[in-house]
Amino acid sequence: MSYLDPETSKKLVPIGRFMGEHFTGGNWTELGFLTGCDSIVQNHPRLLRSLSFGDDDYPEACLAVVGSMVRNDPDNLKLIEDYIIEHFSESGPNISTIPGLGPTIRFSPTVFKVPTHPQDAKLVAVMMPFGPSFAGVYEAIKSACSQTQWFYAQRADDIWKDTTIIQDVFDLIFRSQIVVCDYTGRNPNVFYEAGIAHTLGKTVIPITQNSADVPSDVMHHRYLTYLNNGEGLNHLTLTLAQRLRTLDPTLAQFA
Incomplete structure (x- = not known):
């Protein structure tokens, strides 16, 4: 059984509460097979029995079972979140770094096309000015990702999937788990891209050569x-790798 770190435990409480309000026996059967935890569902002494009789301890049983599922395999948390979103959300898949079960917004972009590509839990999208003076910075970012042995970095100029660069930028941010934004020089494109990342609920890691270049609206972050x-640049690699490790799902429970 895996250890449940405090952050994971915080996520499980609202999930268990949601299950207690909405899950049927059929949902539990499906989720049990999907996560490889059918025996946990079927063998819990109270879960399905409490559901059948409408007993008050059903929400408590839900939390206990979902906790056992995630202890059995930490990757099950993502499967559970995705299952809830797919079956109980009217707004499509949640593409934010940390999917929530609270209020959400639904919008339809007009400037971009919504990508059909799946999310990539290892992708770090890099938004920064282009030019030779930033080549070493990008290499430092890629090195930081490599040091985590989980993440990898991409910029929009690494890909060419669409005829417009802004679509490739949006696609990259949309698919990413984390977005690194370099505010150096107050580049308007980077500010625009950071706004997209914030709106999509991505975890944004701002970097800069000059603190004065950080927009006042986000300076408190x-x-x-x-x-x-x-x-x-060597120091940037070390500090960024340290920050990325706290966001690495394979290491976060030991941080």
Whole structure:
């Protein structure tokens, strides 16, 4: 059985409460087979019995069972979240870094096409100014991702799937788990892309060579500063890798 870290436990409480209000026996059967935890569902002494008789301890049993599912395999948390979204949401799949069960918004972009590609839990989208002076910065970001042995980085110029670059940018942010935004030089494109990432609910890691370049609207959020020289880029690699490890699902429970 795997250890349940505090952040995972916080996620499970509203999930268990939601299940207690909405799940039927059929939902439990499907989820049991989907997660490989059918025996946990069927062998729990109270879950299906409480559901059948409408007993008050049904929500408690739901939380206990979903906790056992995630302890059995931490990857089951994502399967459970996806199942709830697919079967109980009217707004389509949740593509935010941390899917929530609270109020959501539904919108239909007119400037972009909504991608059909699946989410990539390992993808870090990099939004930064282009040009030779930022080549070393991008290499430092890619090195930080590599050090985690989980994440990998991509910029829009690494791909060419659409005739317009903004569609490739949106596709990259949409599919990503994390978005690194370099505010250096107050580049308007980066600000626009950071706004897209925030709206989509992505985890954004801001970096900058100058604190004065951070927009006042988001200055209250933490960001990483660096110098664009050998020592500074090495420090950026180390600090960014440290931050990414706290977001790595395979390591977060030990952080």
